[in-house]
Amino acid sequence: MNLSKRLRMVADSVTKGNVVADVGCDHAYISIYLVEGKIAPKTIALDVNEGPLLRAQENIISYGMENLITTRLSDGLHMLKPNEVDSIVIAGMGGALMIRILEEGSECVAAAKELILQPQSEIWRVREYLHNLNFEITKEDMCIDEGKYYTVLYAQPQSRGCTSLLQENRDSFCEEREVTKDAEELYNRYGRYLLENKHPVLQQFLEKERAKAYQIRENLESISTLKNRERYAELLKEIEMLEDALQYYRS
Incomplete structure (x- = not known):
């Protein structure tokens, strides 16, 4: 099969x-x-x-x-x-x-x-x-x-x-081990095992998502509405998590 x-x-x-x-x-x-x-x-x-x-x-x-x-x-x-x-x-x-x-x-x-x-x-x-x-x-x-x-x-x-x-x-x-709330959120989103073992496919996924997020941020910065400002704040949090996850591959 x-x-x-x-x-x-x-x-x-x-x-x-x-x-x-x-x-x-x-x-x-x-x-x-x-x-x-x-x-x-x-x-x-x-x-x-x-x-x-x-x-x-x-x-x-x-x-x-x-x-x-x-x-x-x-x-x-x-x-x-x-x-x-x-x-x-x-x-x-x-x-x-x-x-x-x-x-x-x-x-x-x-x-x-x-x-x-x-x-x-x-x-x-x-x-x-x-x-x-x-x-x-x-x-x-x-x-x-x-x-x-x-x-x-x-x-x-x-x-x-x-x-x-x-x-x-x-x-x-x-x-x-002590796990902070932020770390726990990161592990739930991307997988502790994948991060700690620096899985190459996860790295590719994270880099792709980061590029997409930065592009969306750029688009939102040019249009100021209440809805966009709320989405912008959410996006900054997403970008922060993506950067934190990618930090595993730099250490």
Whole structure:
């Protein structure tokens, strides 16, 4: 199974040997990739719409994986039981919808060993939600696929996350450190792991956003209205955050 760059980034984040719930499975490409590559012994492919689920079933049959991939018509995690899977994968949907799915499937989420999430929007809200849920984002990755930027978040319950990181000699990531409100906002918006590891795709994204922000600022400076002044103040804050984020690449 050949996956797009963004879907492969998601699938390759799954821990080998884990049973996986593929939420919003669409054509079941991720499930097929995981089973075919012997990353997952089996998966449960879930989708809220009958059409995509039917196409998923057809693809699963064509790969001869009916005994390894189960399909379920399900709104989010509603048709999944706690402890049925080790990993929950949710990709290709907005952050607000993703948060709703996690909230409504809280029992399954609490029992999971890991969450692999690829929000299409409002990534900062998902990061914030995971923090409030006591999940540790222990890794993130970014890629550009067909001209668009995509981010994948890998999260574990905090105790498990720190144990895992200690095993990888990255215990500093789990230490209790003072984080200012501004730093926390920066981490939620752009990703602490990406910033501290100076991810090159994030740098490209930040530089592009900074150039765009400065151009908008220049345009706003020539037109003085109340609405523009309010937007100008917001823009200055955005520029400050972008500059703070890019400072990681200069140190």
